Amino acid sequence: MTDDMLETLGWDARRASEAAAHPAAGPGVSPGRVVRVERDLVRVATQDGMLTVPSVGLAVGDWVLTDGQSWASALDRRTELRRKDSGPTSDEQLLATNVDVVVVVEPMDPRPSVRRVERMTTLAWASGAVPLVVLTKADLALGREVADVASVVPGAEVLAVSAATGAGLDALRAHLPAGRTFVLLGPSGAGKSTLVNALAGHEVLATGDVRGDGRGKHTTTHRELVQVPGLGCLVDTPGIRGVGLVADEGGLEQAFADVVELAAACRFADCEHRTEPGCAVLEAVAQGALPQARLASYRHLLREIAHQSARKASQDRSALRSRGRQSNRTMREAMTAKGRGPAV
């Protein structure tokens, strides 16, 4: 591999100066990017080839400095894509780091769900990456889809594409050049795999069609960074396709910048836009400037985020308490062992 290889993976001048200033920098230490995570080992692409090193908390997409064998130290993460762990806890799982563009993929057939697009875009902003909304199956479109969706994603671009006709593919390619890292987020059947294959010009990912008849199954089980020929790097992980990602208030504020802007004119700073007098948001709804459904969607996501952080806070508190109990017990045991008996 060459220096160019690192640049294709997203290495840039800023990374080079971070690496030079890093405490781990030195002779025999080189930069690389984590392209695959397997339990406690990670595969790192460097200019001298692929290395396998112990994982030590690394995620797909991390830039590291490594001595090639025993350790790898991560450079700062510019973005983080997290998911709620499946199960009753509110633990989070780090899915990928240093993603530049979250491509929000929504089909035009059946009609796109603007509520789902709002939700996915909120998750995208929350990761720190830039969302790009891509409406697939444009060959089956009815006409108003792009305008409808564009109205709910302030600050994000909306593209219509068709893998079937090739429409819009060049415009999309221009957003995903070599050196950029992207991930596709969208419901099953939206046409994500078909789209990546159409962009690449050959099969990179297995599509629903292929999987359906049992041929050529190569469903991803590992988290992986895939270099798409002629384009940037795609983060491919089964878990990333679905929802369940972690949103936050920052993400919500960006995804609903129109609502936030209106809210700035509410009489009360802590206005919840329900029944308060002088509410600029309700005023906009009454005048038809803001769809009622969009306000409902905003409130819904806001509640969800509040609920999520409340659960997390209470879990952190009980984790702290049980750690406290644990260390009291350890202390008592230690004292008993010394024959002094527990101090009560």
Ligand SMILES: Nc1nc2c(ncn2[C@@H]2O[C@H](COP(=O)(O)OP(=O)(O)OP(=O)(O)O)[C@@H](O)[C@H]2O)c(=O)[nH]1
């Ligand atoms: N008409 C039309 N059909 C498409 C287009 N793109 C994808 N499809 C079809 O949509 C179906 C789903 O495509 P996939 O690429 O497997 O969808 P996916 O989003 O990868 O689905 P998961 O892997 O389940 O997440 C397939 O039957 C495709 O042939 C398109 O541009 N036009």
Ligand SMILES: [Zn+2]
């Ligand atoms: Zn208000």
